[in-house]
Amino acid sequence: MARPGVAKIDVDALIVGGGPAGLTAAIYLGRFRRSLALVDAGQSRLGLIPITHNHPGFPDGVKGRVLWARMKTQAEHYGAVVRTGAIESIHHQAKMFVCDLDGTEIRARFVVLATGVADRPPAAHFAEAVKKALIRLCPICDAYEVIDKQIGVISIGERGAHEAIFLRDYSPHVTLLHAGKPAELNAKARKMLAAAGIGLVEAEIVSVNLEGDRTVELALADGVRLGFDTVYSALGMDNRTGLAVALGAKTNEAGCLLVDEHQKTSVDGLYAVGDVVRGLNQISIAEAEAAIAATDIHNRLRA
Ligand SMILES: Cc1cc2nc3c(=O)[nH]c(=O)nc-3n(C[C@H](O)[C@H](O)[C@H](O)COP(=O)(O)OP(=O)(O)OC[C@H]3O[C@@H](n4cnc5c(N)ncnc54)[C@H](O)[C@@H]3O)c2cc1C
Incomplete structure (x- = not known):
């Protein structure tokens, strides 16, 4: 139950993070006609890329910020509203994930964690x-x-x-x-x-x-x-796993979230995609993992 006077949003999926992983999840879920809330703190590593030459489809390379803006436009095209802010905590309550963003209560059946890493x-x-x-x-x-x-x-x-x-x-x-x-x-x-x-x-x-x-x-x-x-x-990076770990998700010895072949963490309903997960930190990998997670969420909602 929402507290009196507190705005409330009920969605199929909450996406935390709006880099390539989170935005790809939003594009897929939007096209699957699912309701979603995407919250992004605005620190995507895409913003640090002067120009990338290894992303397929851009033979002359593409600036990280340009790719980021284009993906955001594409997600919005399919109904995503990118909310600016940082999710501080998420709790599980009656099979729903619940969090607060600036006084608005967001309740979701599924969470896609796409929070990335912070370079040292x-x-x-x-x-x-x-x-x-x-x-x-x-x-x-x-x-x-x-x-x-x-x-x-x-x-x-x-x-x-x-x-x-x-x-x-x-x-x-x-x-x-x-x-x-x-x-x-x-x-x-x-x-x-x-x-x-x-x-x-x-x-x-x-x-x-x-x-x-x-x-x-x-x-x-x-x-x-x-x-x-x-x-x-080569000083390394810190994975932004805090929200998932607090919910009970398991990580490996390097501090990366462990997921299965559908990008599911060890917590039911909680998916993780992109740099925050173990594996290669690349835009194309983030996008692929998001596509896998979004499709699995859609199939579970259909079932
Ligand atoms: C300098 C540089 C050059 C690179 N060059 C390439 C390249 O040429 N090719 C390539 O494939 N990859 C490259 N990469 C790697 C690529 O940028 C990452 O693999 C990719 O951005 C990962 O996407 P992501 O969505 O997982 O994370 P990110 O893009 O980092 O996005 C994570 C988002 O989550 C947000 N967030 C975190 N916590 C919260 C919270 N609690 N609430 C709300 N939002 C939150 C962050 O603010 C951020 O916006 C490069 C990286 C760097 C730093």
């Missing part, structure tokens, strides 16, 4: 550097664009060593900038780096200076300055 920033000026593609976050996405460039990889621990070795297939000029304690980079990783001809610098990065749109200069604690055409941050 390497240093100040991070956002500006990412927009200019001087600091990059995803070699799978854009290593093709840095063939033969001077590439730095910032990391703590082994993760950066693997990214540096991945990038070595694209350029002979790769340096790993290890920002952690020496013991955090194990002997095996050091051996692999040396065998691949990857430089290793172990020092704290105290500042990042952007030289126009062309190069990025890192100042190290010992006063040394290093210049690169591009720098990858």
Whole structure:
């Protein structure tokens, strides 16, 4: 029962997050003629992509923000209303998921969690550097664009060593900038780096200076300055799983939500799609997972 004076919305599905995963779920559910509420806090990683070249259908690439706006328009075309805001908590009550958005109570049979991840920033000026593609976050996405460039990889621990070795297939000029304690980079990783001809610098990065749109200069604690055409941050990310975990959903050791082949979490009625889920963090994967989840929800509602 809604509290007196509290606006109430009853929908088939609540979609939390309006990046490519959430918007694709909205497009599918809209076309299945299902009622939905989509709430988005506006921090999609699409907003950080200067231009993507690996999304099928755009031979000349497409700016992340343009793709985001087009997907939103498409979702609205099929009846979705994108509500701006952040869902703080969801509870389960009489087979319905219930949450509050600015005083409006949203009640849904199903929830699609599409909340994504938050990248760990390497240093100040991070956002500006990412927009200019001087600091990059995803070699799978854009290593093709840095063939033969001077590439730095910032990391703590082994993760950066693997990214540096991945990038070595694209350029002979790769340096790993290890920002952690020496013991955090194990002997095996050091051996692999040396065998691949990857430089290793172990020092704290105290500042990042952007030289126009062309190069990025890192100042190290010992006063040394290093210049690169591009720098990858391999500092990792934090999955926004809080809402699902509070409902009892299981995650793996890396903190990603575990789902089955229909994108169902371990909580009945709760689906998770996109970067928040274990697996490859890519736009096309987010879209595919959303299509699978939306279709399963539709079929369950039909049944
Ligand atoms: C710099 C960069 C370049 C990239 N380049 C490529 C590329 O070239 N090709 C490619 O395939 N992929 C690329 N990616 C990865 C791609 O952006 C992600 O895989 C994709 O955006 C994931 O979609 P998503 O919908 O799961 O999450 P997101 O796009 O991150 O969207 C999640 C949304 O959920 C919202 N949200 C979170 N919590 C809440 C809440 N509690 N309530 C309401 N809303 C909430 C967030 O604000 C956000 O808007 C790149 C990523 C980065 C950072």
